[in-house]
Each structure stands twice: as structure tokens, then as C-alpha cells.
Amino acid sequence: MTDTLLSSRLRAETRDWHDRMETLMQRADVFASRLNYGRFTTAQYLFQQDVEAFFDDPRLQQAVPDLQVRGRLEAARQDLLDLEQPVPPQLPQTRHVTMPSALGWLYVSEGSTLGAAFLFNEAKEKLGLSADFGARNLAAYPEGRARVWRRFIASLDEQPAGDHGSIVQGARSAYARFEALLLASTSQPT
Numbered sequence: 089m090t091d092t093l094l095s096s097r098l099r100a101e102t103r104d105w106h107d108r109m110e111t112l113m114q115r116a117d118v119f120a121s122r123l124n125y126g127r128f129t130t131a132q133y134l135f136q137q138d139v140e141a142f143f144d145d146p147r148l149q150q151a152v153p154d155l156q157v158r159g160r161l162e163a164a165r166q167d168l169l170d171l172e173q174p175v176p177p178q179l180p181q182t183r184h185v186t187m188p189s190a191l192g193w194l195y196v197s198e199g200s201t202l203g204a205a206f207l208f209n210e211a212k213e214k215l216g217l218s219a220d221f222g223a224r225n226l227a228a229y230p231e232g233r234a235r236v237w238r239r240f241i242a243s244l245d246e247q248p249a250g251d252h253g254s255i256v257q258g259a260r261s262a263y264a265r266f267e268a269l270l271l272a273s274t275s276q277p278t
């Protein structure tokens with residue numbers, strides 16, 4: 089049997105983008121200072137704004153029944169306040185994105201909660217931040233990262249095959265958006 093699970097396709101067909109993210113995060117030297125980390129958090133806030141713009145779409149709610157436990161926009165907003173960084177205005181750039189590609193965007197956002205376990209430790213150790221101050225956006229969901237991720241994978245793997253191509257394209261667009269946001273916020277003069 090060929091491997092046609094959407095979750096496997098997404099992992100395989102966006103691996104190049106994930107590698108780029110890791111390189112970009114290293115270059116941005118996110119944990120060198122609270123200022124650098126604040127810039128990363130601004131990118132995270134803007135990205136979460138783009139993703140949560142879909143949350144009232146009934147088709148996304150149907151595809152991901154536990155949608156309400158997901159998303160880190162409010163956490164990122166509070167982190168920006170903790171870090172005394174300006175909170176950007178509410179201007180999501182994803183009004184043109186609809187289901188099924190919206191699910192690819194959500195995949196990138198949800199998957200990033202896994203690597204965030206490592207980032208959270210760095211934020212704690214190098215910058216003295218925590219789940220209650222400054223690093224809420226990297227903290228695990230109350231139910232735990234793995235459990236919430238496994239449920240998301242189960243939702244992905246129930247999507248009809250005809251939608252898979254659009255979902256993968258959505259994920260690639262989401263990575264491109266995160267890259268642009270990270271480059272824009274981390275290339276500010278110090």
C-alpha cells in the first residue's frame with residue numbers, strides 16, 4: 089500500500105521549509121537577548137493573528153473539532169506586554185485563504201508547538217522567562233504538547249484525498265509567511 093496519509097505527506101513535502109526555519113532562527117540569534125526574543129515574539133504574534141483569522145470558519149471547525157484549545161495569539165500578546173514591546177494592530181493578511189488550504193496553515197502553527205519545547209527551555213535558561221512571563225507563547229498547551237498534536241494528526245488524516253494538495257500548498261504558504269515575518273521583525277536596527 090502506498091503511504092497516502094496527509095500527515096506523512098505534509099511532513100515530507102515541507103521538510104525543506106522546516107530546515108529553512110531552523111537556519112533562520114539560528115541566524116536571528118533569538119535567545120541572545122530579550123530584545124531579539126521580543127522581535128521573534130512579534131513575528132509569532134503576527135503569524136498567530138493570520139492563523140486565528142480562520143478560527144470562525146465553520147469548515148475548519150468541522151475539520152478540527154477541538155479548534156478552541158489551539159492558537160497562541162493571546163499568549164503572544166501577553167508576552168509582548170511582559171517584554172514591553174509594542175503590540176501590532178489587528179491586521180491579518182490571510183483574508184484570501186480559505187479551507188482546505190487554511191488547514192495547511194494550521195498544521196504549521198500546531199507543528200511549531202513541538203519544536204517550541206526546545207525554544208521554551210532556552211527562553212527559561214538564557215532569558216529567565218517562563219510560562220507566566222514572556223514565554224507563554226512557547227509553553228505547552230494545558231493538556232500537553234504530544235496529546236494535542238496527536239489529536240491534530242488524527243483530524244488531518246481524516247481529510248478527503250482530493251483536498252490534500254491544497255492543504256500542502258497552504259502549509260508551504262504559511263512557512264513562507266512566517267519566514268517573511270521573522271525576517272522583517274529581526275532585521276530592525278538595534
Ligand code: HEM
Pocket residue numbers: 095098099106109110113114195196197198199200201202203204206263266
Ligand atoms: C530553532 C527552531 C526550531 C526547532 C529546533 C524545531 C524543532 C522541531 C522538532 C524537534 C520537531 C519534531 C518534534 C517531534 O516529532 O516530536 C518539529 C516539528 C515541527 N516544527 Fe519545528 N522547530 C523549529 C522551528 C519551527 C518553526 C519556526 C516552525 C513554523 C513556523 C516549525 C514548524 C514545525 C512543524 C509544522 C512541525 C511538525 C512536523 C511534522 O509533521 O512532524 N518549527 N520542530
